Amino acid sequence: MSETISGASSCLCGSVKITAKKINPNFTVCHCETCRTWGGAPFFAVQCGTDVKITGNEKVKTYKSSPWASRGFCSDCGTHLFYQLDKTGEYNMPVGIFSDLKGLAMDMQYFSDQRPSYYCFSNETKEMTKAEIESYFSSLA
Numbered sequence: 290m291s292e293t294i295s296g297a298s299s300c301l302c303g304s305v306k307i308t309a310k311k312i313n314p315n316f317t318v319c320h321c322e323t324c325r326t327w328g329g330a331p332f333f334a335v336q337c338g339t340d341v342k343i344t345g346n347e348k349v350k351t352y353k354s355s356p357w358a359s360r361g362f363c364s365d366c367g368t369h370l371f372y373q374l375d376k377t378g379e380y381n382m383p384v385g386i387f388s389d390l391k392g393l394a395m396d397m398q399y400f401s402d403q404r405p406s407y408y409c410f411s412n413e414t415k416e417m418t419k420a421e422i423e424s425y426f427s428s429l430a
């Protein structure tokens with residue numbers, strides 16, 4: 290992984306606070322239907338690894354959105370907090386919950402073939418289609 294940065298964030302109501310020590314500033318945008326349904330728009334996700342501290346855990350509700358991952362949100366204010374891989378415990382967090390990250394770059398777009406036609410980013414990024422993602426992740430398993 291390239292150089293990481295650290296960041297702190299809080300949900301809208303302040304019940305949940307998150308500190309992530311090793312954030313990859315090269316973030317991913319996911320266009321898949323689950324992400325768009327979850328957030329109403331594509332998911333801008335920074336990889337935070339497992340070096341993550343969450344306070345106010347009793348307010349965090351998780352939803353198992355696929356056989357391999359769960360999504361967490363604040364049960365008081367609804368702020369989306371993370372997408373977590375079950376197997377490794379690695380967190381992907383919405384880039385927008387961190388207010389002060391430096392050096393961010395949109396690096397990758399997942400499920401590029403599922404992006405609806407009503408928006409398009411001009412950022413030049415790598416892209417992976419659904420088929421490419423499935424074959425990549427099954428090769429890791």
Ligand SMILES: [Zn+2]
Binds near residue numbers: 302303304363367368
């Ligand atoms: Zn909250």
Ligand SMILES: [Zn+2]
Binds near residue numbers: 319320325
């Ligand atoms: Zn997605």
